[in-house]
Amino acid sequence: MLELKSLKKSYHQGSQTIEIFENLNFHVGEGQRVAIMGKSGSGKSTLLSLISGIIKPDDGDISLNSVSYKDLQESELNDFRAMNIGFIFQNFHLVSYLNALENVMLPAKVCNISKPREKAIKLLESVGLGHRMEHLPSQLSGGEKQRVAIARALIHNPKIILADEPSGNLDDETGNAVMDILFELIKKNNTTLILVTHSKDVANRCEKTYELLQGSLTQC
Ligand SMILES: Nc1ncnc2c1ncn2[C@@H]1O[C@H](COP(=O)(O)OP(=O)(O)OP(=O)(O)O)[C@@H](O)[C@H]1O
Numbered sequence: 001m002l003e004l005k006s007l008k009k010s011y012h013q014g015s016q017t018i019e020i021f022e023n024l025n026f027h028v029g030e031g032q033r034v035a036i037m038g039k040s041g042s043g044k045s046t047l048l049s050l051i052s053g054i055i056k057p058d059d060g061d062i063s064l065n066s067v068s069y070k071d072l073q074e075s076e077l078n079d080f081r082a083m084n085i086g087f088i089f090q091n092f093h094l095v096s097y098l099n100a101l102e103n104v105m106l107p108a109k110v111c112n113i114s115k116p117r118e119k120a121i122k123l124l125e126s127v128g129l130g131h132r133m134e135h136l137p138s139q140l141s142g143g144e145k146q147r148v149a150i151a152r153a154l155i156h157n158p159k160i161i162l163a164d165e166p167s168g169n170l171d172d173e174t175g176n177a178v179m180d181i182l183f184e185l186i187k188k189n190n191t192t193l194i195l196v197t198h199s200k201d202v203a204n205r206c207e208k209t210y211e212l213l214q215g216s217l218t219q220c
């Protein structure tokens with residue numbers, strides 16, 4: 001369902017060229033859960049940004065559910081991303097002036113999904129935050145913020161979730177509890193998951209683990 005073909009991506013910083021991918025090919029099947037590991041700076045977040053369409057490759061193409069990003073105009077790609085992709089970031093990226101419930105409702109509103117409030121309440125309850133719906137992000141603990149981020153990533157039933165070190169900021173016990181919730185919810189919906197992590201334990205929850213090294217993904 002996700003196909004990366006001959007991807008090339010470099011960054012340019014002054015006179016310096018930082019080559020991240022020269023010729024990356026990668027495939028992820030529907031409903032698969034895939035972990036990506038690799039050293040800091042190897043390009044894991046860049047890979048997720050390319051898959052999301054937030055940044056563009058220098059060459060090559062990405063397709064999700066047989067839709068090639070190359071065939072989409074900028075606004076079409078933005079809509080496509082909003083409808084099909086859910087994100088979970090390491091630093092949560094919650095909107096600071098919206099409460100937990102409003103944060104979770106955001107993607108549903110963008111995608112014009114019916115009954116966003118009911119869905120958001122149900123999801124917040126399923127991540128154990130039925131009693132924190134009116135809290136602002138600044139009034140939530142790290143694990144609670146991450147659970148809000150998980151609920152927000154799932155509300156519009158995306159085809160694929162991209163998660164960048166989702167438990168990186170949490171203690172082991174809280175991180176494990178948050179991962180239990182994430183994996184339970186995505187299994188229920190058969191959502192494809194691409195999970196960047198530095199933790200072998202978290203990676204072991206996925207069906208396949210790849211290491212990103214010098215621009216190549218190798219299955220571990
Ligand atoms: N916008 C940018 N401009 C220039 N260089 C960049 C840019 N974004 C990332 N880089 C560089 O590209 C490399 C890969 O960055 P990336 O964030 O993808 O790494 P990562 O594998 O996610 O690392 P980490 O595990 O530390 O999060 C890094 O060396 C980084 O400095």
Ligand SMILES: [Mg+2]
Binds near residue numbers: 046
């Ligand atoms: Mg990163």
